[in-house]
Amino acid sequence: MPVLLVTNDDGVHAAGLAALAGALEDLGEVHVLAPEREQSACGHALTLHRPLSVHRWGERRTSVNGTPSDCVNLGVLGFLPERPVLVVSGINHGSNLGDDVTYSGTVSAAMEGTLLGVPSIAISLVEGDELEAAARVARQVAMRVLVSGLPPMTLLNVNVPAGTPKGVRLTRLGHRVYSGKIVEQADPRGRAHYWIGAGPPAWEALDGTDMGAVHDGYASVTPLDLDLTHHRALAQMTDWEPALNAALRARPREPAKPASRAKPGKRRRR
Ligand code: MN
Numbered sequence: 001m002p003v004l005l006v007t008n009d010d011g012v013h014a015a016g017l018a019a020l021a022g023a024l025e026d027l028g029e030v031h032v033l034a035p036e037r038e039q040s041a042c043g044h045a046l047t048l049h050r051p052l053s054v055h056r057w058g059e060r061r062t063s064v065n066g067t068p069s070d071c072v073n074l075g076v077l078g079f080l081p082e083r084p085v086l087v088v089s090g091i092n093h094g095s096n097l098g099d100d101v102t103y104s105g106t107v108s109a110a111m112e113g114t115l116l117g118v119p120s121i122a123i124s125l126v127e128g129d130e131l132e133a134a135a136r137v138a139r140q141v142a143m144r145v146l147v148s149g150l151p152p153m154t155l156l157n158v159n160v161p162a163g164t165p166k167g168v169r170l171t172r173l174g175h176r177v178y179s180g181k182i183v184e185q186a187d188p189r190g191r192a193h194y195w196i197g198a199g200p201p202a203w204e205a206l207d208g209t210d211m212g213a214v215h216d217g218y219a220s221v222t223p224l225d226l227d228l229t230h231h232r233a234l235a236q237m238t239d240w241e242p243a244l245n246a247a248l249r250a251r252p253r254e255p256a257k258p259a260s261r262a263k264p265g266k267r268r269r270r
Helices: 015-027 068-079 097-100 105-115 130-150 212-217 231-236 241-251
Strands: 003-005 029-035 054-059 061-064 086-093 120-125 156-161 168-170 183-186 193-197 218-225
Touching: 003 015, 003 068, 015 029, 015 086, 015 130, 029 068, 061 068, 061 231, 068 086, 068 105, 086 105, 086 130, 105 120, 105 156, 120 130, 130 218, 156 212, 212 218
Parallel strands: 003 029, 003 086, 029 061, 086 120, 120 156, 168 218
Antiparallel strands: 054 061, 156 218, 183 193
């Protein structure tokens, strides 16, 4: 039986994780390796400055005191009995649509799997806690990936609306309209504190997007490219290189400033 790695960012005890592991059960030897605590919105963080420890909850169910990407790193690079043939992350409680994928621990786990060369899927339930439909979608998409594979550097981001989806749509990422403001409040001692991400969400045109699909009651499947280089921009920026070089040559570096006036020892490295 091929090894499948299941992880998430809601933590090892999340219902979505158990539903996902159950849905994939007969496709391979499912190993759950998930953060011991909720790590939502942790992005692609890796724990590099302290060792990781694990706790075994069952024969193939283990928690890690780290991030989703830590779990995938461990799982792909030697913690499991074999290198997994598939990484599936979720089922996240809450959507991971459009630009939000850049914050998502769920999607980052799939990014980590992809970077390590393992086909990877992220799956999220947009609303509510009825996990059955999302589990069925996860299973079908996973089967398809096991049969067809994925292009290199490509992962699938799947979002399933509440209720029974009308079907599946292949989509592109939607884009947020950033119209929100920060919210400034005073704490009980009169000091200012700030809330970000508090405004009502708004999206550009929904046509063809993941946001549009779930809005219409469909599950969205979005292929994401981890090659972040903008190749078209690179080709259009050919004149930048000589211009920047000419400018750098023309202006000699200013002499170094005299030593800073900060008191010695007070300066903290950041
Ligand atoms: Mn989450």
